Amino acid sequence: MTLLPRKRDGHPPAHTPGYKSSVARSPSRALISGPASPTELSGPTFGHELLGKLDNNLVVNFTGQPAIGERIIVHGRVLDEMGRPVPGALVEVWQANAGGRYRHKKDGYLAPLDPNFGGCGRTITADDGSYEFLTVRPGAYPWPNGPNDWRPMHIHFSLFGPSFGQRLITQMYFEGDPLIPRCPIIRTIADPSAIERLVAPLDMNRAMPMDCLAYKFDIVLRGRRQTMFENQMEGM
Amino acid sequence: MVQPLDYLPETPSQTAGPYVHIGCTPNFVGIHGIYAEDLALKPFPAEAPGERITVTGSVIDGTGTVLRDVLVETWQPGADGRFGPGAQGFCRMPSSLETGEWVLETVKPGAVGPNAPYIALWIVARGINIGLQTRMYFEGDDLSSDPLLTRLEHQNRIPTLVAKKTGDGTYRFDIRLQGEGETIFLDM
Numbered sequence: 001m002t003l004l005p006r007k008r009d010g011h012p013p014a015h016t017p018g019y020k021s022s023v024a025r026s027p028s029r030a031l032i033s034g035p036a037s038p039t040e041l042s043g044p045t046f047g048h049e050l051l052g053k054l055d056n057n058l059v060v061n062f063t064g065q066p067a068i069g070e071r072i073i074v075h076g077r078v079l080d081e082m083g084r085p086v087p088g089a090l091v092e093v094w095q096a097n098a099g100g101r102y103r104h105k106k107d108g109y110l111a112p113l114d115p116n117f118g119g120c121g122r123t124i125t126a127d128d129g130s131y132e133f134l135t136v137r138p139g140a141y142p143w144p145n146g147p148n149d150w151r152p153m154h155i156h157f158s159l160f161g162p163s164f165g166q167r168l169i170t171q172m173y174f175e176g177d178p179l180i181p182r183c184p185i186i187r188t189i190a191d192p193s194a195i196e197r198l199v200a201p202l203d204m205n206r207a208m209p210m211d212c213l214a215y216k217f218d219i220v221l222r223g224r225r226q227t228m229f230e231n232q233m234e235g236m
Numbered sequence: 237m238v239q240p241l242d243y244l245p246e247t248p249s250q251t252a253g254p255y256v257h258i259g260c261t262p263n264f265v266g267i268h269g270i271y272a273e274d275l276a277l278k279p280f281p282a283e284a285p286g287e288r289i290t291v292t293g294s295v296i297d298g299t300g301t302v303l304r305d306v307l308v309e310t311w312q313p314g315a316d317g318r319f320g321p322g323a324q325g326f327c328r329m330p331s332s333l334e335t336g337e338w339v340l341e342t343v344k345p346g347a348v349g350p351n352a353p354y355i356a357l358w359i360v361a362r363g364i365n366i367g368l369q370t371r372m373y374f375e376g377d378d379l380s381s382d383p384l385l386t387r388l389e390h391q392n393r394i395p396t397l398v399a400k401k402t403g404d405g406t407y408r409f410d411i412r413l414q415g416e417g418e419t420i421f422l423d424m
């Protein structure tokens with residue numbers, strides 16, 4: 001089994017001066033490629049016993065009382081580049097509250113903390129690769145980069161596929177947010193079609209009448225290939 | 237015209253940002269009550285066989301500043317060179333908010349195939365646009381036939397992938413993101 005090579009032009013490069021924090025934190029030398037060993041091809045697996053009943057419900061998982069904000073379902077499927085569902089993937093999310101404030105001592109934004117919003121959740125994908133969260137729509141927030149830079153509404157996602165070499169952290173944005181094309185972090189990605197793949201559409205088929213709206217965010221991890229010829233090739 | 241190759245492109249990476257700990261180690265940043273404990277605080281249970289080692293390290297940026305908001309993940313086999321079960325062999329380490337140091341208490345990994353024993357690392361933080369993959373080998377091991385190390389063009393960079401022995405069962409491993417002594421990062 002091997003991993004498909006990462007196609008780096010669909011990702012942000014390391015050095016992106018428009019996002020100032022990257023300047024001193026980006027490797028300046030070329031990445032070294034080589035044969036992945038079983039260590040990069042394997043990875044930790046997580047069972048459903050890890051999960052608490054409310055882990056994927058950010059509306060109530062902090063205190064049991066509902067958080068303030070617009071209730072939304074965020075759902076989708078985790079697939080690989082071959083188009084196959086990835087079951088058993090650990091999906092972890094974190095986000096600001098409805099006012100755009102994180103529960104973190106380094107976040108001093110004017111917006112208030114919501115006493116009932118912790119800001120994180122997790123789940124494990126089902127056999128068809130699907131996952132689902134209930135949360136509140138995060139607020140946009142300003143951040144110190146340029147003189148007046150704002151993050152669009154977003155949810156951070158961390159993903160574990162079956163291989164440690166598939167590890168991925170990304171962010172989901174919301175259809176129609178006018179801050180998306182202005183965001184220096186989004187603009188670290190050069191390819192406009194790659195940016196579109198981070199923007200979740202409103203999904204009225206999953207919205208629940210008189211309850212919540214829904215957004216659909218599918219995530220694609222690096223492909224793993226195994227061919228029937230793979231072992232024979234070595235002896236050729 | 238030909239049939240389309242309808243494979244899917246990998247979802248683009250985005251920085252983990254300054255608040256990655258809220259999502260990955262919420263108890264560490266004072267968000268209690270959602271998860272009983274943070275994920276993968278230790279890679280192996282106390283009774284796991286093998287030589288116990290402690291690796292202390294930090295991640296340093298291009299100006300020489302130690303990162304205090306970095307998250308380092310490690311993945312390795314046990315002393316017998318086998319992986320798992322479950323999440324055994326996986327550890328998630330937020331660097332200290334005060335010193336920027338992280339401490340990995342683990343068992344020394346066994347060799348897998350022709351590779352010298354090593355631990356895989358994955359590093360994310362604010363300012364890192366895509367998680368950085370690297371490896372940690374160990375001073376004192378025979379590295380002379382490792383398939384990755386032997387094919388490196390710049391053999392003088394190998395020490396950036398080797399944890400230095402500082403005592404009995406203790407090692408030091410600093411990761412330099414940029415510039416003088418820049419750690420080798422991998423694309424594999």
Ligand SMILES: [Fe+3]
Nearest residue numbers: 096151154253
């Ligand atoms: Fe954020």
